[in-house]
Amino acid sequence: MQLIRMAQMIEVTTMPETHPKKVLEVRDLSIGFSMQDRVVEVVKKISFDVNQGEILCVVGESGSGKSVTARALMRIARPGKILNGSIRLYDDAGRCVDITELDEQSEDMRAVRGDRIGMVFQEPMSSLSPVHTIGEQIIETILLHRNMTAGKARQEAIEALRRVQIPDPETAIDKYSFELSGGMRQRAMIAMALSCEPEILIADEPTTALDVTTQAEILRLIKRLQSELGMSVIFITHDMGVVAEVADRVAVMYHGEITEIGTVEQIFHKPAAKYTRHLIGASSRFTITGDQDRGGTLPRDGAKKMLEVRNLNLTFRKSTGILFRKVTEFNALKDVSFSLAEGENLGIVGESGSGKTTLVRALVGLLKTDSGTAMYQSDDGREFDLLQPNALRNAGLNREIRMVFQDPFSSLNPRMTVEQVIAEPLVMERKHSRSDIRKRVANLLDRVGLPSNVLSRYPHAFSGGQRQRISIARALAVNPRMIIADEATSALDGSIRSQILDLLFDLQSELGLSYMFVGHDLGVVRYFCDRIAVMHNGSLVEIGDAASVCQRPERDYTKQLIGAVPGTDPSNRRLILT
């Protein structure tokens, strides 16, 4: 039965061009949110079709309305409301149902959700219930739409897990989401969305929260399942690299409108809209194969060493139990050694859990190390071991190394104004007058490209990119020599990411900074850094010039990491081999 169905599907999918059969037809769809006195239209009269067996990528930056569109297709966009337009869902026999005419809560609509349209979300951790096993959640979906016994549904759920290549599905089914790794969680999520074999799968940024290697696996999995089950996929992303890898057709969204829609080749090779060209331009800067050197500000040869890290070891110990004490150990850093020259940008890449954040936290004294040294040459030629408690603080030099964090939303105190946030390190130094501080803060804002009239506003009034500018201004307030940026651009969209990186470059040439740039996106690290260090399971496995690490990697792990980076050209796919 399954085989026959698959055979039929393959027959259909091999000829999508000759018989493009519509499964979904969206016409003049507008979606709005009710404010107190008016309705704000966030999606404006968009129209598109989804054909059977194709992957339609919807690409755009955050706030472009792509997620709310996806939710409107399932009528779960609340508090967003469909203002007008139609969403027609066709079945095999050509009958159609207009989703906009159904009541959100009605049985007819619920029969569409989960059964005919499945959905996968961005954050697999928070999108799965924390208090139910993944099996319970999948079985529940099956029982909602299929008339079968609980035992049979469990068998189906195990099959669903097997289909997404979760190892040992009979055991995995009784696990909770927090017991699985990020990639496995997302697989479970996909298994759940596909448990009733829907005609359409909507994947809303399904790989954005994942490592590059896990992303590659998930992309391959979605592509394979799509052709196996002959379903259509609406794939929402902001990453043009991912689009180039998986899309058959692409819809580009900007400010709630579709600016361009076409086959992936058209979009990448003959983009018509200016915005599309801008998106492609922004993403192609971060290719790992390019030969570019960063903006002409490479450190001069023989620059003096600023930081020399030798044999750094760090173990996390968790001691548990009151009466029967047990200690579990985890070697987070194993014999890590590297150096950083003045004016240099060192990138640290690795998957989550590889120890890259632990490393930089140890360097700024947030974590205590077991052994090793990190000799730092201060501006006035003195030498300190950063790993000694309060080494820099005691010398009055803790301003020389500053950090910028990943999440621009949680790393700024929401109850402090921009001025207070930026001025805080200056106030802490207790040697500046009020008016002096005020002047410097205004100056800093100007440096990071924000108008000085924002001083008295609170962080929530700013976008992600603007907040990251505020964080950078805070780091710069005390004239540091070295900035440690821990995934500082990971939460930002493509073009904003470029702007922030350019800002960091500009500041570097003006102020002679050095950067340690921690990231999981190899393209960005390649673009920004002179040298790259690759971390894996707490060890530093490879370090070298950015170009040679990316183009002539020596270690298998590095090769694997580089092999997982999406390409930029749909006719030359790196991950999905057709």
Next chain:
Amino acid sequence: MLQFIFNRFLTMIAMMLALSFVCFFIIQLPPGDVISAYAAELAASGDSGGLVVEQLRERYGLDQPFYVQYLKWVRNLLIGDLGYSFNLSKPVSEIISGRIGISLLVECMALVVLWGIAIPIGIYSAVRRYSAGDIFATIFGFIGLAVPNFLLALLIMYAVFIFTGTAVEGLFSAEYANAPWTPGRIWDFLTHVWVPVLVISTGGAAHIIRILRANLLDELGKPYVVTARAKGMAESRLIMRYPVRVAMIPLVATVGWVLPTIISSSIVTAIVLNLPTLSPILLRSLLSQDMHLAGALILFMGMLTLVGTLISDMLLIWIDPRIRTGMMDA
């Protein structure tokens, strides 16, 4: 799992020992000892009673050093001798056993009513935020929080008296006060008990409604709720199954504080309504420095807190798998 519960149990025993020491210390705090107070009382009534006093001194080891007294006291506790209430002229164990049943019954009924009204209202308030019902529940909640329980008790007593001409007071009419449990007595009990149950539960309910509403509002916006919606689940079932379960976790954690209220809760209410429960006794013993009785009650409350904490830990393990695995590692 069993290992964990066993560990917790051992910890609890250790805590109880520490607690008993503190209680004993409190008993010893007033100058002199209980016997001298009793002797003074006897002397005032003209009875020298020297022999009785000496016997009592010996029985409680009052002529011996602190730690010996403590050990004797603990040993007496273990065999059920909680001391003697000189104020009420009865053994403490007799006083407590005579009242604990009623205390337990009233508190449990109040708890059931409290959770029974608070949870549905809390869920409704969160799901239909800012609806007329929510606003009404909010107003009701704040009134419940703001009106002191004893005042509510007085108001109800007054209203009942105005409308029916009878006084609701105590838990039994005079003729049933010491009668055995017959259908007539049960009916009599029910006609009395609704007042304290209503009074105690409204104050608490307001609290729980606010907590549950706030917790649930946080949970309703979580992505896993959207996921459940995307599965095609009916909204009402979905809300009960996912966010409500998570929102209940902090409430379950408070079960530990509920048990000791069997003794200490609503002292003023119990006095106003003249209830034959333990809480008026606690107040009286403290006022009259009847330290054996007060110490026993304080010890009891402490132990109930410990047992309640153990129970809420076990409930938490059952309801929240994250805690389960976290504690298993522990």
